Amino acid sequence: MSMAIRNGRSMRKKDTLWHQVRINRASYLLMAPYFTLFFLFTVLPVLMSVYLSFNYFNMLEMPRWVGWANYIKLLLEDDIFIISLRNTLLFAVVTGPVSYLLCLLFAWIINEFRPKVRAFLTLVFYAPSICGNAYMIWNLILTGDRYGYLNGILLRTGILNEPILWMQTEKFVMPVLIVVQLWLSLGTGFLSFIAGLQTVDKGLYEAAAIDGVKNRWQELWFVTLPAMKPQLMFGAVMQITQSFAVADISIALAGNPSVNYSGATIVTHLLDYGSTRLDMGYASAIATILFLLMVGTNKLVQRILRRVGE
C-alpha cells in the first residue's frame, strides 16, 4: 500500500487520484454493497428531510417552498422549543457523562469475573435495554396515589404525610426522568465496552505491573483505557445520540404534552409536530437543528477523548 502511494505521488496530480482509485479497487468493491444501500436508505432520506425543512408539508398536499420560515418560527417564536431545548441540554449534560462513566465502570468491574458469571451479570445490567419498554415499570413505582411503590415507602417511613403526584408535579418531572434515563443507560455503549475489554492484550497488564503500575486505577488509566480508545469513541457517539434524543421515556411517564411542558424534549416536540400536527416541514427543521447540536457536541467530546491515558 505505502509503495503504491509513493508511486502515485511521483506522477502528475490528475493521474494520482485515478491511480489510487484503481489500485484500491478491491477496497471499493468490498464497500460497494453497504454504501449503495446506505446512500439509498439513509443518506437520501436525510437529504430529503433537510429539503423538507424549507417547505410546508402536511403529508397530504405536495410540499410548498417557504424558505427559512420554519427556522425563523422555531428559533424566534416557539417558546416551547426553548423549553424543550433547555430540558434536552439538561439531559445531555447530566445523563450523557454520567451514563458514559457508568457504562465504563460496570463493564470494567464485570470484566473481573469468571466468564459464566460475567455473561450473567451482563444480562442483569443490560436487562432494562433488552426487554422492550421496560421503563413502563416506573409507572408502578411512580403512581401518584398512596399505592405507588415510591409513595408507599415514603409514607410508611414517615417522610411524607400525603402521596405526591410525581409525574403531575412540575418540579419532579425532570429529576425523575433523569433518574429513569440513568437506569436505562447501560445499553449500546456498555456492550461495546464489554466487547472492547475482551480485546485488550493481557500481556499489556503484565508488562504494566512490571513497569510499576501500582493499583487498578492506574492500570485502568494507563493500560486499559488507551487500549480501548476506539470503543471509547464509539461509546461517546452512541451516548450523544441517545441523550440528545430522549423522548420515549418522557412520553411514557410524563405524557406528551407533559404538565406545563416540564418534560418536553426536542424529540417530543418533533413528534408533536411530526405525528400529531402533521407539519413535517417544521418537524424536519427541528431534526436539522438537533442534528447540528449533536454534531457540535460530538466534535467537543472527541477532542476530550483524545487525551485519555496522557
Next chain:
Amino acid sequence: MTGMEKAKISRLFSRMPHRKPAELSPEEETALRQKRLAKIYRKMKRQSGKKKLNRSTAGNAVLFILMGICGVFMVLPLVMILNNAVKPLDELYQYPPRIFVRNPTLNNFTDLYVLLNESWVPFSRYILNTIIITVGGMTGHVIIASMAAYPLAKNHFPGKKILFSVVVLSMMFSWTVTQIPQYLIISWLGINNTYAALVLPAWSFGMGLYLMKQFMEQLPDSLMESARLQGANEWQIFWRIVMPNVKPAWLTLAIFQFQQMWANTGSMFLRSEELKPLQYALQQITSGGVSRAGAGAAVTFLIAAVPIIFFLICQSSIMETMTTSGMKD
C-alpha cells in the same frame, strides 16, 4: 521477546507517570533506560510468585455493594415479566400490583396456545416471517457492514475520510423525520409489502459499520501485511483474518441487530397478513383487553425470552474468545 511486544512495552513506557520530558541528551536517556531496566529486573524477581496486582479488599467491597444495589433495580423488569407470565388472572389485576407471584399457574400459556390455534393465518407462518426478517436483517447487516468497515479501518484510499464521517453523522439525524422519505424511496423501488422493505434498510444502519470499524482499527497492520505477502487477496484477508479476530465485535453487533429486527412489527411496510412477523401477531393479543390479559402476559414473556436467549449465547461466546485465543499478534 518479539518485536511486537517490545513495541508495546515502549509504547507503555511513554505513558508512565514518571516519564521525563523529551529534551534529554542521548547519554542521559541511556542512563535513564538502564536505571529503569534495573528496576524492572528487581520487580520481576520480587513478583515472580504472583502475577496479579494487589486489589484492596475495602475497594472490592464498596464496588460489589454498589453493583448489588444497582443490579436489583435493573433486573426488576425481567423479574416482573417472568412473574406476570405465571400469575393467575386475579393476581394480574390485583391493585396495588405485587411483583412476586403467589399461586403460580401455567394457564396463561395454555390460553395462549388455544388462541394461537384460532388465528386465520397459520401461526407457523408468523414464525417463519420473523425468522426471515430477523435472521436476514441481522446476518446481512453484520456481513456487509463489516465488509465496508475493513477497508475503512485498514486501507488508505481517496474518499475514505468523507465516507466514514458521513456514516457517523448519519446516526445523529432523527430517525422520526427520515421515516417518511424512506417510505417514499421504498415505494419507488417497488419493494413495498415485501420482506426486502424491512431487511434492506436494516442492512444500511450506520451503527454497525462504526462499531466494526472501531474494533478493526485495533488489529496490528503486520497481520494483514503477512497475509498479503503470502498472496491473500483483500476478500480472503477480510474473511479469514480480520473477521475471526474481531469476533467480540460482530457478536455484539449481532445482539443489537437481532434485538432491533425482532422488535420490528413491520406495520409500516407489510400489508399482507401472511407476511407479518410474530411481533405483530403477538401485539394483537396483548392489545386484546381484559379477557386476553393472561395470554398477553405469556406473550410478553415469550417476546422477551427470545432476544435474551440469543443475548446469552452471544455473550458467552464473546467471553470464550478471549480465554481461547491468545492474542492477535
